[in-house]
Amino acid sequence: MAQIRVRPNGRIQFDLSLYGRRFREGTKMLATPKNLNQAKATLKQMNAEIDLGTFQYRDYFPGSKKIALFESLQRERHPDRQYPFFDVYAQEWFDRQKAKWKSSYQSTVRNTLDRYLIPQFGNCLISEISLSQVEFYRETLMQEVDPKGEKKLSSRRINGILWPLVAILSLAADELEFRYPLRRYKALREERADSHPMTLLEVNQFLAAVTPEWRDYFVVRFWTGMRSCEVHGLVWDNIDFNHRLIRIRQNWVNGEACAVKTPKSRRELRMCDTLFDVFSRLKNRADKHAEYVFTHQGIPLDTHFVSKKLWFPTLLKAGLRKRRPYETRHTAAVLHIAAHENPLYISQMLGHSDTKLLFNVYAPYVANASRLDGLAFSQMMNEGPIENRV
Template sequence: MASIKTRNEILQYDLRYHGVRIRESSGLKTNRENKRLCEAKLRKILAEIDIGIFDPVDHFPNSKKLRKIFGVESCDAEVEPSISFETFAEQWFVEKRVEWRYSYMKTIRGTIDKYLIPTFGETPVEEITKAQILEFRVTLAQLAGKSAASTMSPSRINHIMTPLRMIMVEAADRYGFVSPWQNIKPLKEPRVQVEPFSFDEVKQILRRVRQDYRTYYIVRFLTGLRSSEVDGLKWEYVDFDRKQILVREALVQRRMVPTKTDGSMRDIDMNSMVLDALARHKRGAEGCSEYVFASSTGQPYSNRYVTRCIWYPLLKQLGLKARRPYQTRHTAATLWLASGESPEWIARQMGHTTTEMLFRVYSRYVPNLTRQDGSAFEKLLAARFSRSGSERHDFLRDKSLLKTHLNGI
């Protein structure tokens, strides 16, 4: 069925000829007048097809795809050579890397070199099909994951597919072909496991951890800082007068970089326990390093070393379930919620722009945060209609009387 469609606010012809789907841009912006012009041209095309005189290249002379399919390469017309996926991917990477943080750039570079170029390298970008992309994804799903007994996770696969999608969409836009990335949705990822520590578990950890790491874990458990934020924390960002930690930088892959997002740049209020611990820590580390938590050489803690040599051995010694150090951030959120702190305040401390994530991720760990059994309304009624003894009891049990009083409010 031939039709006129819109793509990126430009009218596009969509029809089939000799089993080939022709989707070509009209170059006209979407409006009523231009659509009438395109419809008139489409009627002419269909009439030419009916009487056998239709020449695709005559109607779409700038289409390299049609020139190639319908054998125009042999004529004297100049046809630009196709660009391979590898060549375009390298060009795209150079153009985009100025927008990215070093860690993200390194991740994308690794994905291109390890997965994308070996699969699509010499293939012209306009010849890559949706079927090839889906086949590539199936291949990824069969590769080994973090352990030999598992396969690559949906999350990892989605992270590999993302730069492929970006490259193909940009190539299609730049070279005038229709991107094969049509209705390819990301794989469904399981919800992130949030396993915060209880208050008693936090106390056990802080009592038993090595003394030289106690302040480090006090800050992690009671401020909600991300691993990269606490590892890269500098003394210049600890404001003892205002009792705040200023989050301005993070340590990612041994490099100091700006915070993850604009929302991540925030001022965290220090409670008395954090304030006292950092004050003692500063007196013992005066002049040793610009970093709050540093080794004897003045360099910031190695997250890998601390995790493997301090964190997991401590949990094992205490008989606690092994959990990633990032759970200290989740713990701070749940402890704040359980203590009745304002969700808006908690969101600011965590670096979230709204409270949506708090209630979506953490509320199930705080059973009294939101009552769902009607008891809160019952307490409101009891306070609103203050009665004594059995009279109040009978009032709350008698539904007909309750209805009468509610109608009178």
């Protein structure tokens, strides 16, 4: 059972007796009549859950160091349970699946489990997790805001957080033979992220403002549209001066080299004169034993270093609006379309599987570049009857 006490400093304390152990949790609330009434309402709910056997320590004291002790005592009372707890099965699932994933994705899933799913569902028997629990938790994530009052997590991020939970419950239900609880679960509709490519004038402003040491690095990004991980993973062995080719063969992610994102990402980019001059200069300045093209303090570039030390300071210096470093990729796509390059060539350059993404995402930014505004049709129709043309 639980009780309320008032400490000598005048603050309210909860005093609980659970599984033969005493748990005390202080609060920052002073023992005013209003706070005491609020604490009594919480106490009534806690005691009701304790009587029903549904009380979870972390629901009331999420930051407490005593959560682990409570949950270990709780589990000792159920040694004959038929199904495992979520945290145990989730760890087994991760160990079984991680060999299929790149190390960067392993880190992402591991962080999702440790930061979100295990704290929320870890002490639940895996067979008892319900659709309502998952939907209530999702609603909690949707309501989180940052210090500026803006939504903290996008729908895409929330779907990413809950995907491992869906996969774990699906596998567990099949293997342990219980009713899968998320048959009616539907992922959130994801908003398409807006892109903010630069104009040619803005690219020139940026290149004029960037530190000379890093100008060639950004020329490569604006001219090729390579992803950050691709340009950071470039090695000199994959720069073919004889055939003027840049071979994309690996990524650099979280401090290690790994395979490219998709089969289409493994590609060759042709070097125009500008790029050939850039790589020639870089090669002449590089140490003869250097492996990677772009480095800082002897190691391949890190995306956080580029963002904080190079990209955003240069945007500020150039008087340009704030946007992600990834916009160099969008900018390259838009400017190639504006230059009337072959769409198949642009898609191949970007490592897309087809031209659909190219036209759906980038073409609207380029007036008249891709004949998507109806102007060509209008001009044709205004030339007069077809039978009168030569």
